Amino acid sequence: MKYADEFRDKTIAQGLARTIAAEIDPQRPYRFMEFCGGHTHAISRYGLEDMLPPNVRMIHGPGCPVCVLPAGRIDMAIRLAERPEIILCVYGDLMRVPGSQGNSLLRAKARGADVRMVYSTMDAIRIAEETPAREVVFFAIGFETTTPPTAVMIRLAEKKRLTNFSVFCNHVLTPSAMHNILESPDIRNIGRVEIDGFVGPAHVSTIIGTQPYEYFAEEFGKPVVISGFEPLDMMQSILMLVRQVNEGRHEVENQYSRAVTREGNLRAKEEVSDIFELRDRFEWRGLGLVPYSGLKLKQVYAQFDAEVRFAMNELRVADNPACECGAILRGVKKPVDCKLFGTVCTPETPMGSCMVSSEGACAAHWTYGRFRDHQLRRAS
């Protein structure tokens, strides 16, 4: 496949693996967090861990928007969908995300709620146009990559004078979550693993650019390498991080220069800032309340804001106390350290955020990598 196979070449990968092995200092650990679920998935899908030296460890961060959506927001959506006048449009991977008491949108749909799987924001607009007698709500979710399409959709709804269309906004921001991982008060309770560098977001950075990470690299003294999602991108980014660590640098470097600029997509950023504003705080599954990490619609667009339009009450639900997602998302624990992993918590019946989507740390490890646990046990 053109433009994909080039970034999955085995020979080049082996060359990069040899270079990484040659350049690392065997006496020290290299702990890198990849923030994005897309990176986590690529690492697991292509078996990258097998190609890295044992002292280079990848820590899977919280960058899967489906995973970090808290149970309370799912409960809110279910309540909304249960109202007879409402058609709730959602992306397919949200259907199975657990709310409280094992509830999910999939179950609500089976009980009779009108929940429809859509593949793009445009599908939701079309449904609103075709069913003027019903209220159509789009369940908007995602990091900076998916926020501009939601903004465009609201513009379009305004232009088409749709009076039966609104958005349940759950858009979240990457830099504030990265900040939280290094500096949240929770760290006192669950401890902290030193992170030596970050593999920075790919698609998110096409929108926000590399600039927002500069403060971060400077303030925390951590190298950041913005990386594409292909496995060769990852290998090259890991090599770049190794070199920064070895040379004592902490800069923002851009491996994904074929798509990311320093400034990002100005037009998209403008659209987003026209329509959305920061929430004081937003709940993340596994991380808790994170200040200034979520977006909501501005007052002037209140008619398109489902939370206002349907007077939705904020719901908060405590995560299962045995669930270790918070510690796993910060790299303090590994999936196998959690008592629930692979027992009551599997991709079929996820309990915690990391098992919810295939991009989550636990789900990726369960789906692609759990054979390594048994190899380790055998070896020891």
Added chain:
Amino acid sequence: MRAKAYQRKLDLKDGCVDLSHGSGGRAMAQLISGLFHEAFGNEWLARGNDQSAFDVGAGRMVMSTDAYVVSPLFFPGGNIGSLAVHGTVNDVAMAGARPLYLSASFIVEEGFRFSDLKAIADSMGEAARAAGVYIITGDTKVVERGKADGLFISTTGVGILPDGLDLSAEKAEAGDRVLLSGSLGDHGIAIMSKRRNLAFTTEILSDSAALHDLVAKMVEAGGSGIRLMRDPTRGGLAAALNEIAHQSGLGFRLQEEAIPVKPGVAAACELLGLDPLHVANEGKLVAIVAPEVADAVLAAMKAHPLGLEAADIGEAVADDHQFVQMSTSFGGGRIVDWLSGEQLPRIC
């Protein structure tokens, strides 16, 4: 001579099914004889009984049943009718059997166009003739508008097993080879490309095909060295191999580079975030065969038009955890797990 009661002809061009076509009256009889018998034409149906009697040869018989609810009903490379024949023929054939007879039940929604029903019945008849099987009994029900999505078909097939052949998962042994008859994911991607909210342009056709002849050639070459065969439909190759691992108590080691996937399928999977190993097939089989006959069976597959791209993709291994593992073409290792959740409903 008594005059035959006048009956208006079925308007196959513009007419549609109404509730009277399922009521047991003249209209139903007319639909059955004018449309289904016409399409399936054989001596058993011509007798007009509620059942058909047929000769049973010596040896063991095989039976399998399947319901078809695919959406859309017409897709690139086939329709629900040809699928309902191929799917059940293949389920029978995976035992190593020669399929002989099919039954077919139709649940039709009021308002369904005769022209569509005729096209579907015709392609069922055509698929059955090509596969050398006869549709010898059937049933038609009509339900109110909104109670079925156009048309559901259910088919049951019977076939006969060659002497001494008894394919089953528990016969697999460590060291057995895994043979795949061709490229993965064609059917699933062809269906998805026509879904209303997903429509994308691709030249991929469904691989829907009857595999019994390919099976016969494989049995000829490998005999009871063939441990078992499966057609990887819903859940794809990943589900088929995990199922076999579970039933046989073995694990599997696959080589990603050896697994054929068409570039168009690979591209669509990339776009939709799917793994070709999870995407449905309707004209492919995977066989677990003893290593000493593997080359001969593979050669027989490659010599058959439905196995041109056949490949040896890995081996069965002793593994208490029954993992299906794969060396990725990138050079690392991974598990090939069951698909969790539904990739896309109503694919077959």
